[in-house]
Amino acid sequence: MSSDQKNSLRGIWKDLHPEIVVAIYEIKTKKSYRMFKPVNWSKLMSTISRRKVLGSFASVSLLYPLIACGKGNLFMSKDIVLSVVLYSYLNRPIFDVLLNGSDIGLANAYGGGGIMTGETISFGPQTLTWRLGGPRGMLHNGDTVTVKNSLILTTDQVPPKAAYLGVHIYPDDTAELTISQYIPEISSRGQKILDEVKRHGR
Template identity: 65%
Template sequence: MKKEVVLDVVLFSYLSRPIFDVYLNGSDIGVASSYGGGRAVMTAVTIPLGPQTLTWRLDGPAGTAGNGDTVTVKNSLSFTADQIPADSHYLGVHIYPDGTAELVSSVNFPEPTPKGEKIYKEKHLHGR
């Protein structure tokens, strides 16, 4: 039985501010601008199966509260063989404003999640 998988990781941030030093299990998976969806791609990332750790640091204009703070994902993340379709090449890491995240594997380049798409449309496009 496999203990790890190698996938290209695509970072989606639905936060209203930039983030950096995004680490999945200690591996740097990139940076993202505010509402940065699918722009940060790290190739050939080794991902252990089982419980996952995810952290990121907050950025923004000078004086923005929390700049430089490290955030640890609030929900438990796990990645199992059952979550990986045959011929998967990508793992979408989706970070939400409430401090939670989702890991979604896919055969093709990942798309925003329904939750992320809603946040993007409401906050970024419509300013609500």
């Protein structure tokens, strides 16, 4: 969150009536804030103009999604730490696989890489590139490929106790991200590719 956004939010809190702040705290935490008397809504409505109250709650409505999405924190988390597992469904090795500029390993043809632990991944659009390997003289050896499709990671995609990010790279230069509590398995699309390879003995 930018400094301007933080300053704007601080301004909203500053302008709120103290009892409204206490009410927000009690609603969110289900605890009583003992430094204040219990909120007297009748008195609050009589001492503050209706316009002021509505204006305050309009400000609160902007803040509450941040509180909810933050699972108890005021601001929604901007990133998540996961272990990354790479799967490649290409018919050649790939190396220098970079997710948001961070090296997440390499993979053999139709294979998986190791597990890269402790990767901090920001929510939002993701970048992914890899380099092509193969036998000496193979076409496009060493070329860098940039993923063709859009990869976006949102908080809605994160299940409870998420620990792993699967990065699945396909022959048409597209990719898929999966998040799970346990080590990710081969994707359904990837399994179809592997089954087809097995049927044709390639």
